[in-house]
Amino acid sequence: MFQLIVKKTISNYQAAHLPEVREKYGTLCSVLSIICNCIMVVFKLLFGFMTHSVAIQADGLNNLSDMGSNLATLFGFKLAGKHPDSDHPYGHGRYEYIAGLIISFLILLVAFSSFKESLMKIIEPEKLSFTWGAVIVLIVSILIKLWMASFNKKTGNFIDSTSLKAASQDSLNDVCATFATLVSLCLSLVTSFPVDGIIGVIVSIVVFKSGIDIFKDTVDPLLGKAPDKDLVEDIYQYVLSFDKVLGIHDFMLHDYGPGRQYMTFHAEVDCDEDMMEIHDQIDNIERNLLDKYNILTTIHMDPIDTKDELTNDLKQQIESIVKGIHEEYSIHDFRLIKGPTHTNLIFDVLLPADDEISHHELKQQIAQEVQKINTHYFCVIQIDHAFL
Structure with missing residues (x-):
């Protein structure tokens, strides 16, 4: 009826x-x-x-x-x-x-x-x-x-x-x-x-x-409820299916009512590739996400160096250190700035939303472990909490 x-x-x-x-x-x-x-x-x-x-x-x-x-x-x-x-x-x-x-x-x-x-x-x-x-x-x-x-x-x-x-x-x-x-x-x-x-x-x-x-x-x-896990996983898999996207982080999804969702995230891309081609693909991803999920999306491109052996090796070591502190911790935006007397290791550490560890203590703990690798390495760390 x-x-x-x-x-x-x-x-x-x-x-x-x-x-x-x-x-x-x-x-x-x-x-x-x-x-x-x-x-x-x-x-x-x-x-x-x-x-x-x-x-x-x-x-x-x-x-x-x-x-x-x-x-x-x-x-x-x-x-x-x-x-x-x-x-x-x-x-x-x-x-x-x-x-x-x-x-x-x-x-x-x-x-x-x-x-x-x-x-x-x-x-x-x-x-x-x-x-x-x-x-x-x-x-x-x-x-x-x-x-x-x-x-x-x-x-x-x-x-x-x-x-x-x-x-x-x-x-x-x-x-x-x-x-x-x-x-x-x-x-x-x-x-x-x-x-x-x-x-x-x-x-x-x-x-x-x-x-x-x-x-x-x-x-x-x-x-501000956390977004549906299945939806987020589906979006991750879809975005990572594009060849120019190497990784995703800083994912945020805002709900302003049914059919009124806004999404932002950072997409890691190879810094040695043509930025115009990458930008074109990122634009296409934004439009496709709107058509597929009805979510207005803004994507920030994060160029990363995938060919420098020292950078890749140190990134893996830092990831192991952070995972050793807590298996749910992760890092992103890793890069090096070399100087005559020391090298800065700059990166973000992502924590679960409900994690209550002291940021100061966590930074000190990571820095102490990095010093064991090389006393000339200094950490510049940004602590982020996940919005998922």
């Missing part, structure tokens, strides 16, 4: 990489979700009051908060689709992450409110009034929420939308909550135990955990 609606309302619906198509998908999912939640709010609150079920009422209020989440998603897509301006030259794509963050806060708010009401029902229980109408409403609600979870998840994966994936998970949480409410209503026929309140507490805890998970998923890209 959803696919039919898509074909009727979204032209060029298969071009998910286009910002205007992504916005249409997000708008469609948000509007459909708002309509579905509005219907469920009315019927759940009505039957919740009729049956004196705090679980049904809490479920209805949860759907009301879902409408707020859907509105946040809708506005998130609208704002994210705005063109870059002088104040935001990288676009407004992160509004979509902010929408997901708002959804997580609303989920946490509803979970807290539901938990409080459920505790009161355990302390001061009220007898539930079983009606088949309420049962039908809850079953229909489960089916609607399953449909909402399905189209939000499929669309979220198709257009790579964090906020739609969060909306899908929220709908699945609602399915669990509504099913629990249905169980408590049925159990009221055979027991006077405050099952309604107990199940309400359990559901509130589940919803709260979901809110925490969604909060983490949406705040990570805002803080």
Whole structure:
């Protein structure tokens, strides 16, 4: 059914990489979700009051908060689709992450409110009034929420939308909550135990955990989450497949929202080759990366001397020294500057992002080992931390 609606309302619906198509998908999912939640709010609150079920009422209020989440998603897509301006030259794509963050806060708010009401029902229980109408409403609600979870998840994966994936998970949480409410209503026929309140507490805890998970998923890209390892490996293999590129380092990938990624790295090239030919290939790589991954890339060329035996020999020795300190350490940009009284060995040492070793102590340790090779060798070291 959803696919039919898509074909009727979204032209060029298969071009998910286009910002205007992504916005249409997000708008469609948000509007459909708002309509579905509005219907469920009315019927759940009505039957919740009729049956004196705090679980049904809490479920209805949860759907009301879902409408707020859907509105946040809708506005998130609208704002994210705005063109870059002088104040935001990288676009407004992160509004979509902010929408997901708002959804997580609303989920946490509803979970807290539901938990409080459920505790009161355990302390001061009220007898539930079983009606088949309420049962039908809850079953229909489960089916609607399953449909909402399905189209939000499929669309979220198709257009790579964090906020739609969060909306899908929220709908699945609602399915669990509504099913629990249905169980408590049925159990009221055979027991006077405050099952309604107990199940309400359990559901509130589940919803709260979901809110925490969604909060983490949406705040990570805002803080600057490390890029996907498989994507980085694929990019490395692709770039190194070009004959002029001898190595890659100082890799950085910035995320300014879905479809708005910017990448920079240094490409090592042979200093003895024609720089114009190398530059032409580097330009082609930048264009190909944009076409292949939809990532705007800037590549810095690092010419290296591959024929000087002393340079190559010392580089291997320094690499062994650094690896001996920590197997995940590496070096790059290695070069020599010879003088009448000493030779400077200039290079960068790359550390893992979470490494906390003292830079001063590390430099001293490397320098002491280099002095064992030749007392006339002095190290000029730059310490870098990986962004992967």
